[in-house]
Amino acid sequence: MSTYAQKKGFGATLWDFLTTVDHKKIAILYLIAGGFFFLVGGLEAIFIRIQLAVPNNDFVSAGLFNEIITMHGTTMIFLAAMPLVFAFMNAVMPLQIGARDVAFPFVNALGFWLFFFGGIFLNLSWFLGGAPDAGWTSYASLALHSKGHGVDFYILGLQISGIGTLIGGINFLVTIINMRAPGMTYMRMPLFTWTTFVTSALILFAFPPLTVGLVLMMFDRLFGANFFDVTLGGNTVIWEHLFWIFGHPEVYILILPAFGIFSEIFPIFSRKRLFGYSSMVFATVLIGFLGFMVWAHHMFTTGLGPVANAIFAVATMAIGVPTGIKIFNWLLTMWGGSVKFTTPMHWAMAFIPSFLAGGVTGVMLASAAADYQYHDTYFVVAHFHYVIVGGVVFAVFAGTHLYWPKMFGTMLNETLGKITFWLFFIGFHLTFFIQHFLGLWGMPRRVFTYLPGQGFDSANMVSSIGAAFMGLGVIVMLYNIIVTSVKNVKVGNDPWGDGRTLEWAIPSPPPFYNFKQLPLVRGLDAYWLEKMDGKKGMTPAEPLGDIHMPNSSFLPFMMALGLFIAAFGAMYHVNDKAWALPVMIIGLLVTFGSMFLRSVKDDHGFHIHKEDLMDDDDKGVKA
Amino acid sequence: MHADEKFTYETWPAAPEKSTLESKNKFLGFWFFLGGETVLFASLFATYLALKDKVPSSSHPLAKDLFELPLTFVATMLLLTSSLTSVYAMYHMKNFAFKKMMVWLGLTALLGAGFLGLEVYEFTHYVHEGHTFTSSAFGSAFYTLVGFHGGHVAFGLLWCLTLMFRNSKRGLDLYNAPKFYVFSLYWHFIDVVWVFIFTVVYLMGMVG
Numbered sequence: 001m002s003t004y005a006q007k008k009g010f011g012a013t014l015w016d017f018l019t020t021v022d023h024k025k026i027a028i029l030y031l032i033a034g035g036f037f038f039l040v041g042g043l044e045a046i047f048i049r050i051q052l053a054v055p056n057n058d059f060v061s062a063g064l065f066n067e068i069i070t071m072h073g074t075t076m077i078f079l080a081a082m083p084l085v086f087a088f089m090n091a092v093m094p095l096q097i098g099a100r101d102v103a104f105p106f107v108n109a110l111g112f113w114l115f116f117f118g119g120i121f122l123n124l125s126w127f128l129g130g131a132p133d134a135g136w137t138s139y140a141s142l143a144l145h146s147k148g149h150g151v152d153f154y155i156l157g158l159q160i161s162g163i164g165t166l167i168g169g170i171n172f173l174v175t176i177i178n179m180r181a182p183g184m185t186y187m188r189m190p191l192f193t194w195t196t197f198v199t200s201a202l203i204l205f206a207f208p209p210l211t212v213g214l215v216l217m218m219f220d221r222l223f224g225a226n227f228f229d230v231t232l233g234g235n236t237v238i239w240e241h242l243f244w245i246f247g248h249p250e251v252y253i254l255i256l257p258a259f260g261i262f263s264e265i266f267p268i269f270s271r272k273r274l275f276g277y278s279s280m281v282f283a284t285v286l287i288g289f290l291g292f293m294v295w296a297h298h299m300f301t302t303g304l305g306p307v308a309n310a311i312f313a314v315a316t317m318a319i320g321v322p323t324g325i326k327i328f329n330w331l332l333t334m335w336g337g338s339v340k341f342t343t344p345m346h347w348a349m350a351f352i353p354s355f356l357a358g359g360v361t362g363v364m365l366a367s368a369a370a371d372y373q374y375h376d377t378y379f380v381v382a383h384f385h386y387v388i389v390g391g392v393v394f395a396v397f398a399g400t401h402l403y404w405p406k407m408f409g410t411m412l413n414e415t416l417g418k419i420t421f422w423l424f425f426i427g428f429h430l431t432f433f434i435q436h437f438l439g440l441w442g443m444p445r446r447v448f449t450y451l452p453g454q455g456f457d458s459a460n461m462v463s464s465i466g467a468a469f470m471g472l473g474v475i476v477m478l479y480n481i482i483v484t485s486v487k488n489v490k491v492g493n494d495p496w497g498d499g500r501t502l503e504w505a506i507p508s509p510p511p512f513y514n515f516k517q518l519p520l521v522r523g524l525d526a527y528w529l530e531k532m533d534g535k536k537g538m539t540p541a542e543p544l545g546d547i548h549m550p551n552s553s554f555l556p557f558m559m560a561l562g563l564f565i566a567a568f569g570a571m572y573h574v575n576d577k578a579w580a581l582p583v584m585i586i587g588l589l590v591t592f593g594s595m596f597l598r599s600v601k602d603d604h605g606f607h608i609h610k611e612d613l614m615d616d617d618d619k620g621v622k623a
Numbered sequence: 624m625h626a627d628e629k630f631t632y633e634t635w636p637a638a639p640e641k642s643t644l645e646s647k648n649k650f651l652g653f654w655f656f657l658g659g660e661t662v663l664f665a666s667l668f669a670t671y672l673a674l675k676d677k678v679p680s681s682s683h684p685l686a687k688d689l690f691e692l693p694l695t696f697v698a699t700m701l702l703l704t705s706s707l708t709s710v711y712a713m714y715h716m717k718n719f720a721f722k723k724m725m726v727w728l729g730l731t732a733l734l735g736a737g738f739l740g741l742e743v744y745e746f747t748h749y750v751h752e753g754h755t756f757t758s759s760a761f762g763s764a765f766y767t768l769v770g771f772h773g774g775h776v777a778f779g780l781l782w783c784l785t786l787m788f789r790n791s792k793r794g795l796d797l798y799n800a801p802k803f804y805v806f807s808l809y810w811h812f813i814d815v816v817w818v819f820i821f822t823v824v825y826l827m828g829m830v831g
Contacts, residue, residue, distance in 0.1 A: 103648040166659060174652040178644070204655055208663035216670065216767070225756060225763035227670065233677030233760035238670055245666075599782075600789045602798065 019552040021105035022512055026112050027091035027407060031400075033116050034083030038396075039474070040123065041075035044068050046471055049431070053464035055452040065448035066133035067150065071123075073136030074154065077250070078161060079119040081388070084396045085257045086115075086168060089196045091407050093172065095503035096190045098181025098521060100514045103174035104167075105550040106603075111168035113560035118161025121564055125153035135446065137247070140228035140239035144220060149571055155218045156567040160560070162207050162214070169203030172196055181502070182541040183521035187281070190501045190525075191274060194281050195260030198288040199253050205292065206249035213242035222574050240302060244295035252291040254388065256284060258395030259326060262348045265398055266330050268498050269345040270337025273525055276329040283322035283329075290319045300371045309368035316366035323359060327352060342496070343417030347398035350425050351390060358386030361436065376446075379439025385432045397424070397477070405495040409509045410488050416480035420473045427469025434459045434466075493537075500528035505538045513547045516613055547608040555594045562591030630796060635719040640804035643797055653805045657812050664816050667768045668823060674764040675828075684754050685761070686828035695825045698741045699817065702776075705734035706814040709807045716803050721794045724803070725787060731810065732783045735776055742773050765824070772820055775813050782806055 017025060047068050051059045060068065094102055102108050125131040132154035134143040143151045176189070176197045189197075217239065219225035226232035228239055267274045274280060296304060296312040330352060339345065361383040365371050374380055397420070404412045438459050443450065450456050494504040502519060503510075505527040519538035523529050530538055569584025636642045641650045676685045712727035746766070749755075756766045783806055790799050 104652060107652075170652050170655045170659070173655050174648050178648050178651060204659045205662050208659050209666045212663060212666035212670070216763075219756075219763060219767065223756070225767070226760045227674065227763050227767075229760065232679045232758075233674065234763075235673060235677070235760070238673055242666060242670075596785065599785050604798070 016552075018557055019109075019554045021101075021109045021550050021552055021556075023090045023094050023102050023105065023108060024407070024509060024512070026108050027087045027089075029112050029116075030083045030087035030090060031407070033112075033119065034080055034087055037075050037079035037119055037123075038084065041072055041080050042471065042474060044072035044075065046467055048072060049464040049467035051448065052450075052460050054461065055450050055457055057449055060448070062448040063133065066135075066446075067131040069446060070133050070135050070138075070150075070154075071126075071131045074122065074132070074158075075119075076388075077136065077254070078158060079115075079122070081254050081392050081396070082165060083115055083119075085199075085254060085392070086165075088192075088261065088396075088399045088403060089172060089199075089257060091403055092503055093193050093196045094175060094179070095406075095506065095510060095514060096193045096501050097176060097179060097184050098502050098515060098519050098526075099175060099179040100518075100547065101550065102171050103179055104171045106553055106556060106598075107167050107171050109553070110556035110559055111164040111171065113556045114164025114167075114563070115161040116164075117560045117564040118157045118159070118164065121160060121567055122153055122157030125150055125157075128153075137243055138217070138239075139243075140217065140220075140236040143217060143239075144228055151217075152221060152571045155214050155221065156571060159211060159214045159218070160563050160567060162211055163563075164560070165203055166207045166211075169200040169207070172200040173204065176200075181515075181518045181521055184526075187278065188521055188524045188526070191263035191277070191280055191284075192257070192260035194284055195256040195263070198284050199256045202249045202253045202256070202288055202291060206246045206253065209242045210246035213239055213246070216242070218570075222570060237299075237302060240299055241295070244298045245292075247298065248295040249291045251387070252287055254392045256287065258351075258392045259284070261395045261399045261402070262330065262351055263326075264501070265344045265348040265402060266333040267500055267525070268402075268496060269340045269342055269348075270334045271340070271498050272333060272337035273500075273528075274329070275332035275335075276325070277524060279325055280329055283325045286322040287319060290315060290322070294319065297366055297368075297371075300368045301375050306368075313366050313368040317363055320359065320363055327356060340498070342401075343412070343414055343421060344398045344402040346418060346421045346425075347394045347401070350421070351394045351398070354390030354394065354428070355387060358383060358390050361386065374439065376444055377439035378435045378443045378445055381445045382432050382435035382439060385435070389428055389432070397421070400477075402496075404484075405491045406503055406508050406510075408485070409490055409507075410484055411491055411495055412484050413480050416476055416483070420477040420480065422473075423476060424470050424473030427466045427471075427473060430466025430469060431463050432466070434462050438463070494527075500525040502526055502538065505530070513549060513608060516547075517544055518542050544610055544613060546610055547613070548605055549608060550605045551603055553598075553603070555598050558594040559591050562587045562589070562594065565590060628797065630719065632719045635717075635795075636797075637717070639717065639795070639797055639800035641801065646797065646801035649801050649805060653808055657808065660812065664768075664771070664819075667771055668819065671764040671768045671824065674760045677761050677764075678759040683759050683761075684752050686824075689749055689752060689754055690825050690828045692825065692829060694741065694745055695821060698738050698745075699821050701734050701738045701741070702814055702817050705731045705738070706811055708734065709810045713804060713807050716795065716800060719795060724795075725791070728783060728787055728803070732780055732787075735780050735783070735810075739773060739776055739780070742769070742776075746770075769820060769824065772813065772816055775816070779806070779810055779813055782809070 017029060020026060020029075047060060048065070051057050051065060051068075090102070090108070094100075122132075128149065130148045130150045132138065132143075132146070132150040134146050134151055134154075138151060138154055143154075176193060180189070216225070216227040220227050220229065220234075226234045228234045228236045230236065263274055263280060293315045294312055296308060297316045300309050300312075330348075334349075361379070365374055365380065365383055401412050401417050404410070438456060439445075441455055441459075443454075443456050450460075491508055493499075493507055495508060496504075499505070502521070505519065506515060517540035519526065520541035522539075527538065530536075564587070566584045566587025569580045569582070569587055571580075573580035573584065639646075641647045678685065708727050708731045712724045712731060715721075715724040715727060754762050754765070756762055786799070786802055786806060793799075
């Protein structure tokens with residue numbers, strides 16, 4: 001398939017990506033779009049640290065600072081971390097279970113385009129009158145009084161991208177339940193597949209409350225409703241509940257796939273099976289379940305009362321138990337293994353102490369009584385950056401290096417990868433470790449500047465220098481990507497040499513139908529088992545036959561575009577613009593028209609014939 | 624079994640809604656979707672309960688001043704009956720009786736339209752009483768919860784009509800049977816949500 005693409009012109013390749021329903025290409029789209037937003041959010045972080053480097057700084061104004069911190073948080077969570085995690089889920093999970101694609105390839109493409117247009121819409125706010133400025137949590141009491149359209153961009157953009165995430169989650173759930181290869185029982189699934197499964201369930205139940213919260217806020221701001229207007233009987237705490245009923249599971253939606261990636265890396269590079277596989281599965285499911293029971297620990301100071309605070313404090317601390325199980329299992333996977341210090345392994349080993357530090361401060365914050373002291377200080381900022389950067393971002397870097405050859409057919413340079421690691425690792429701890437103390441010394445979060453002589457000066461300077469190191473690390477990685485893409489040295493099925501799961505048994509990148517014959521799975525670490533039996537590849541579970549594949553379609557793009565257009569109409573309709581209502585109607589017509597077209601036009605897909613498969617040159621590949 | 628195969632009464636499978644991989648996926652995926660919808664409506668119910676009768680002044684009408692049981696009872700009966708007719712439609716779908724299925728689906732759509740008509744009448748009536756979307760937090764929560772349900776009914780109606788119109792000439796096969804089945808699942812879900820709305824909003828609204 002890749003040779004095909006090279007023969008085509010740029011226009012044809014672009015059209016191919018605009019209409020693709022192939023999970024591997026959608027993964028690349030997620031990686032590019034998520035990577036782009038990661039750079040945007042990173043730039044915003046650099047601006048924050050420049051502003052705070054010295055006291056009384058005027059690099060940005062107070063108002064602009066609010067916009068930058070709001071967009072930094074929103075972009076990093078919704079538009080960078082989630083899509084990057086989705087990129088790996090799309091790229092790897094169907095291969096790990098031995099499937100030819102996801103259950104709903106069309107929906108998969110639709111999910112991507114919804115996320116993409118939602119993200120673009122949100123970021124257009126910079127050029128259309130100012131970005132949202134009520135914080136990434138957008139508490140109603142602030143958001144309702146925010147002037148201009150910033151918060152409207154937040155509400156509408158997140159609704160569009162949220163629908164995309166929700167249908168993506170449903171898609172992965174059905175794929176894992178229905179499309180596993182023969183012999184791939186639940187307890188033989190690789191741990192990354194398990195975490196994708198549990199994460200998808202969390203998405204399914206966590207995103208609807210966010211959607212409802214956003215809809216209520218939209219009604220209040222744009223259509224005159226009074227959900228959060230206290231003078232008309234409203235209640236702003238409803239927003240806090242709805243947001244955090246989504247917001248806390250969201251933390252686990254991000255971290256569980258990260259755990260999954262590390263649970264792949266440790267066995268591969270320790271050349272030893274994952275220690276305590278069953279307890280890892282159990283811990284994953286338990287974390288997913290408990291994740292829904294703890295949302296009010298974000299609201300200890302809201303005033304829910306001592307009973308509610310006590311219950312949520314205990315539930316929160318309980319999550320430390322399954323997470324601890326995981327930490328010990330990773331350590332014991334390395335114990336006695338023959339460890340190879342590759343770039344992904346560097347990230348994985350650095351992840352354990354970094355994430356653990358975030359977990360420990362998490363237990364500190366979970367004590368409701370003590371939380372009154374930490375609340376709204378830099379201690380909280382340090383805590384969540386330790387878990388999200390030390391957990392999720394490290395996993396994204398690790399996953400990028402680990403799966404790059406599988407996604408693109410060429411290896412990233414190991415030396416440059418390690419330079420990236422050391423720059424980013426040192427920069428990360430330099431930036432955020434000192435922030436624990438800044439918080440304990442009394443520096444509040446979300447302030448645009450501070451006065452000199454309070455003991456904050458040198459600590460803030462240290463933190464800003466750390467941010468520069470992280471920026472350098474990212475630049476080295478971009479350089480690495482460009483250099484290795486230009487060289488484009490092709491690699492074989494199992495470039496790391498120690499792959500254990502099915503994705504390493506097929507070519508890199510895989511043919512568009514993934515498996516010529518579905519593989520027979522004989523146990524956990526299916527490919528490793530075959531290798532240990534002296535075989536080169538998987539034993540096929542079926543005779544060579546026709547393969548049914550879905551057709552490409554431009555409709556997902558159009559459906560998402562319609563909502564993107566309609567959102568502008570909904571937003572400017574409050575300004576009494578004559579064109580606003582027609583634009584909203586046209587946008588909705590595009591979306592519903594595309595849905596109607598999808599409904600009435602039959603799409604049976606197509607078959608690749610057995611004869612064509614036999615002609616394929618990669619005859620050496622068994623499965 | 625292929626999706627575009629031709630069938631007779633004898634060859635028609637017992638569970639046509641899930642006899643290909645595509646339809647199995649659709650069937651399971653839709654159940655998950657309904658799981659998400661359940662949480663969506665749960666959030667709206669919670670919001671409504673928190674904001675029930677929360678009005679800016681004592682002159683604003685409250686739940687007990689507004690709701691009239693006869694009207695909502697008729698609406699409830701219409702919607703419950705439409706669920707029954709959609710069951711009959713699915714019974715005939717499983718027996719490969721295309722025409723009978725279409726008749727029952729038509730009846731389902733008709734009952735759904737009747738329900739929507741009553742809801743529109745009910746809403747205009749409330750607006751005249753001073754209970755509007757913007758008059759109070761109670762109004763916002765009421766119209767959002769009940770309106771979300773009404774919107775789901777309207778979408779279901781369009782869906783049903785599109786399916787009937789598209790397949791009117793070609794009869795049943797394994798490509799469209801799951802589509803009809805999934806629609807009926809959706810329709811039952813809407814019905815269940817209404818049972819909760821009838822209880823939580825109207826009955827509980829009458830007693831206090």
